[in-house]
């Protein structure tokens with residue numbers, strides 16, 4: 617099974633390079649049906665809007681870490697109410713209060729890798745067991761670590777097809793699409809947050825900085841571990 621899926625991913629990655637995100641999402645929806653879901657951090661609903669058009673009713677996984685800005689939760693609720701998608705909220709095994717008791721306060725400041733592993737990676741892995749393919753909105757222009765993101769690739773850790781329909785788009789493409797279509801955007805974007813994650817690990821970015829420079833600022837960490 618894995619070998620077949622990997623061959624499918626490799627072929628689609630070549631064939632769909634440069635294709636419009638709608639075409640990539642339609643391919644994934646047609647190929648995997650209900651065994652394909654996307655994830656969204658609710659920074660904006662660009663990928664989710666495209667997916668709703670290409671694969672109506674698609675499941676959209678949101679990782680509710682317990683540390684989100686209120687604006688992010690409001691964006692999730694708007695997406696669920698206004699778009700033709702099924703938002704699925706994944707939660708960690710421990711609440712923030714339980715984690716504080718077990719690991720001490722502010723684990724994110726002392727060991728963000730462990731915090732992300734428990735609050736993001738484990739819940740996503742648990743939920744993705746029911747699917748063959750998953751999609752995300754990551755883009756090559758977001759940071760050097762994402763520069764080689766394939767449009768469709770093989771997630772070797774999860775043995776799944778990974779679909780990145782926006783890989784070739786730039787921030788300008790995303791902004792233009794959002795403005796043209798009146799897409800739901802997290803209100804924090806207007807306040808200078810270019811990439812939005814958990815509140816304790818996210819700051820505004822300055823002009824000229826990478827979109828993800830505001831994530832785990834001042835630490836070596838650049839990724840939460842979902843996309844490696």
Ligand code: SF4
Nearest residue numbers: 724728731732814817
């Ligand atoms: S982004 Fe920060 S608060 Fe959120 S799970 Fe990772 S380390 Fe914890």
